[in-house]
Structures are given as structure tokens and as C-alpha cells.
Amino acid sequence: MKRYFPFFLILVVLALTFLFPSVELHNAGNPHFDTGDIAWMLMSTALVLIMTPGLAFFYGGMVNKKNVISTMLQSIVCMVIITVIWGIFGFSLAFGESFHGIIGNPSTYFMMKGMLGNATWKLAPTIPLLLFAMYQLKFAIITPALITGAFAERIRFNSYIIFLVLFSIFIFSPLAHSTWHPDGILNKLGVLDFAGGTVVHMSAGWAALASALYLKRRNEPNHSPARITYVMIGTGLLWFGWFGFNAGSAFGANHLAVTALATSTTASAAAGLTWIFFDMLLGKKPSAMGTCIGAVVGLVAITPAAGYVSVPHSLAIGIISAVVSNLVVEWRTRTSIDDTLDVFPCHGVGGMVGMLLTGVFASQNVNAGNTTGNGLFFGQTHLFFVQCIALVGVSIFAFFGSLLLLKITDMISPLRVSKEEEIIGLDISQHGEKL
Secondary structure, eight states, X not given: OTTHXXXXXXHHHHHHHHHOOOOOEEXXXXXXXOHHHHHHHHHHHHHHHHHHHHHXXXXXXXXXXXXXXXXXXXXXXXXXXXXXXXXXXXXXXXXXXXXXXXXXXXXXXXXXXXXXETOXXXXXXXXXXXXXXXXXXXXXXXXXXXXXXXXXXXXXXXXXXXXXXXXXXXXXXXXXXXXXSTTOHHHHHTOOOSSXXXXXXXXXXXXXXXXXXXXXXXXXXXXXXXXXXXXXXXXXXXXHHHHHHHHGGGOSSSHHHXXXXXXXXXXXXXXXXXXXXXXXXXXXXXXXXXXXXHHHHHHHHHTTTTTTSOHHHHHHHHHHXXXXXXXXXXXXXXXXXXXXXXXXXIIIHHHHHHHHHHHHHOOTTTOTTOOSOOOXXXXXXXXXXXXXXXXXXXXXHHHHHHHHHHHHHHHHSOOBOXXXXXXXXXXXXXXXXXX
């Protein structure tokens, strides 16, 4: 039965394509499509997608050689699974008609209905709704992929697929809706998250910590990275794609996109440099691995703030986030927590630092769309307290929600591979392949 059920689901999807062709034209209102905005968002959509293969290289280079293919595939498979779910009902859960500001109505855009003609999203009126949906899909893809670094080298592939589906539906979609939908509870509270500090990085970081605690330690916790060159390639692809991630969240080819691109560049550079120098301060050699990790931490931290802060403050965000994450990595190594690739210290903590510093450095002169107020740096406290409330609420929801989903997944299909399979390596035991 286990062999037949997955293919049965594919047949169900096939049947839905015949039952719901979604060819109706939407002709309400007068569209004001801007070809420049459309071109930039098409490019941004492609840029964000390339981040997932970049993440595959980034993570794949850090694990044992016997687990490289498995680790990289855990990222790549998100591209195919989440895309299918998004096209059927995932986009509706995140951006459909709001249910008490928590989740969207799955029938609003079921099977991508209402996407033809001049349909638009209310916060991105110069681009087609379908383009907005495809852009947001790429965020839905990379978020569960980020978690994989925490349980790398010890999770069953079939069980991982179940977990990523549950996570996408019950953790990512509610957070995306509550943060980015105009009727979402966090959005109405005034939370500022330009491109995914809460929705992407904090949710993935807390899920990573829950996964590391639930699956416990590996049988072989010490290892040498398989390919540091893979890590460097992955860093380049991530940084390149992050311009679509952050600058694309302006939803147009405008001054806000330029600001987000500039702050993303400088925060990442400052964090990479700070990581090297801080390692030297701790008596370590400046390493390629440290440089890459630091650069990514800077990108993570600037994500919620990218369109709300100035370039000088983006440098501050990069520097502070690198020091904090580096210290948390050092702390984690002295505990029994086996977060294989330090997803929580880098993405979870980096996202939280970015959220808080958004509440410190955000300026309405940078983004007039910020109606919550200026940050602590400018003498106002309201925004900072709002960011703190969001940080606590999202952390509790993502951590305990992920623990529950891990338990449910484990009941359906055991999460951990056997000791023998782990020693052999997941490339062979799970996929019958090897480098």
C-alpha cells in the first residue's frame, strides 16, 4: 500500500486538472500594469528560485561525503513538491480570503482560479496576480529547505517529504498570511517584515531547533565537510538570488527595490567580514567556511529590514548579527543539541536579530509605507515593542508547532534512519546513489 499511495496522489492531481481547468477571465477594474515592474518581478522570481539550488550546494558541501546527494536532494525536492501544493491550494492558504487574520480560504484561488485577465494583488497592483503568486511560491519552496540542515545525515527521505508538506501547510502558510496579507493579524498589528524575517527565517530556524531536539544526536557527530568549494559556490548563488528575495519584495522596479538591493549587499559584506575578524579574535584562523556562513547570516538578518533601513544601518545589522550568531554557534557546540549545520544559530537567531534591529533602525524616510513608526534609534518605542511581540509569538508558534508536526510525522512514518543506514550513508541507504 505504501508503494501505491504516492502515485495515487499524482492521479488525484491529474483528475483535478480536468475538473478545474481555471480558464475563466478576470475583467474587474482597470489594470495599470507596468512593463518595467513586470520585467523586474519576472527576474526576481527566477533569482529567488536559484537560491534553492544554491542552498543545496551550501548544505551539501558541509556534510560527510556519503550524505552529499541526500542533503542536496532534500532542498531540490522542495522545488517539485511545494510547487504542486502551491498550485492547488497553497497560494490560497497564504493569500486567500482571510479567516480571522490567521489563514487564507483554500478555495479562493483553488487550482489557480481567477489568475487570467487583469487580476492583481492589492499590494502589487502593477503586476499580474499570477506573477505575484509565482514569486511568493519561491519563498514557500526555500523555507522548508532551510530546515534540512538541522537534521541532515539522519532523516528518512520518505518521512522528510511528509514533514515538509505538513510544515508548508500548517506553519509557513499561516505565518505568510498573518504577516503579508493586508488582513493578517501581524500585519494589522504593524509588524514590519520586508522579505521574510518571521515568515521564512524564524520559522525555519525554530523548526530546525525542534528537529534537532526531536531526532537527537547522530551516531557520528564529528566529520569533515565533503566539499568546501560547494559551500562557496552555494554562497555565491544564495547572495545572487537574495537580490530577488529582498529587492523583489518591493514588487516593482522602483527606488525601494534599489534601497533593498543596497542594504542587502552591504549587510552581507559587513557580516562576512565581521565573522572572519571575530573568529580571529577568538584565536581561530580566517576560514572560507566562516566567511561564507557570515555572509549568509548578514543576508538573513537584513531580510526583514531591507526596505526599511538606510545603508549605514544595514552595516550595523550585518556586524551585530554576525557576532551574535557566531556566539550562539559557539554555545551550541558545547551542548548536546545536534543541529548539524547550525540552522538555528544562523537562520533562526539571525532572523530574530534582524527583526529586533528593524524595530531599532527602521525609518519612515526610507519607506513611507511604514505606518507603524520609526525605530528606537529615532526615539520612538512603539515599533520596537510590536517587533518584540511578533518575535515571541512567532517563536512559540513555530517551535511547538514544528514539534507537534514531527511527532505526527513520526507516527505516520519513522523519522530516523537505522544506525546501520546512517553509518552506510544516506546517499546509498535512501537513494542508491553515491559520489
